[in-house]
Amino acid sequence: MAPYTIVYFPVRGRCEAMRMLLADQGQSWKEEVVSLETWMQSQLKASCLYGQLPKFQDGDRTLYQSNAILRHLGRTLGLYGKDQQEAALVDMVNDGVEDLRCKYLTLIYTNYEAGKSDYVKALPGHLKPFETLLSQNQGGKAFIMGSQISFADYNLLDLLLIHQVLAPSCLDEFPLLSAYVACLSARPKIKAFLASPDHVNWIINGNGKQ
Template sequence: MSGKVVLHYFNGRGKMESIRWLLAAAGVEFEEVFLTKREHYIKLLDDGALMFQQVPLVEIDGMQLVQSRAIMNYIAGKYNLYGKDLKERALIDMYTEGMIDLLDVIMLWAIETPENKQKQLSNIEQKAKERFMPVFEKGLANSDFLVGNQLSRADVHLLETTLTLQEIFPTILSTFPKIQAFQERMKALPRISKFLQPGSARKPPRDEDLIPTLKEVLSHYYK
């Protein structure tokens, strides 16, 4: 295993995108190996790299990490994006879990069949406006950051989440001025700005294009 950070996943957002965001915010360069054929997946299984027979897989510090939350926890802890103490970490975790819940709904919507996609849109918009965005707006009422006085993974995930929402609902933040100001501050950070530029490792919002590849690589799930 090389000393480089290597990501094994499909060439799309999915469960890996938040990991890419965290690594970018930490200033960590990484390589990506995209699963395009079932043989790639079988080789990872045969090599014993997939503890639960699932990706994403991240090679880092001589380890083969799986389970997206475990991967992100490790990266956040390693690169000082996880608060100054256990109390801050607990708050960061609560914010993060809420954002993961919302991103998971969006991810599932992106690969829905055409007849079901429209029905899911209003549900996503309502949840975002009524359940999630008010929490983050309140969290930013008196600080530039969601937790404490320094950048944490919660801030990185919030930028990713809100930008993803705006791809679907361009005006969704119109009644959340604190989040809008937060976005501008975050986008001005050099590492974040670099990740937002064309040609970066950030993936476009079309995970539905991955469905044929998913069905081939993970054919045992689609029988």
């Protein structure tokens, strides 16, 4: 049996970073795909701690909240930096990813048509901190923090990939981020995952906007 189970909707959404992490780390997992109809009509929503998905099973442990799941996998699989100092920086990066992801989701779900132009104009200011962090770590030739990949790298990679769909030229003025995306996407197991039907055939967001 697969050690992990992801319970989520048939979208990439907030689970794609953890899927990339598991794939890259050679971990197997099971997907329990929940349709919107099932979600609205079944008792699943009421049974979830915060009334939302994803739900993540690690053996007999049940977790909610996508970033808590990523941190759990980071601790379990050795993806949380080599010491407490690096762990703190990894947390800082991941919180920065979450800040921008929340801005993105607000656009996608509440203001896409009217707000996309202004969002794209403001995007360089939101991406610049990640370029700065890369420049401070081995000249941008390693990962976002330290010399080993962390759970925050998968979350940042997912964030950058979905923004390249939203605004294809958004990384043109950020050479380190561009190289970072290319390097991580070329890791054999990530490359295979990104080419798989489970990634290619699933929409990014629940409302189909991207």
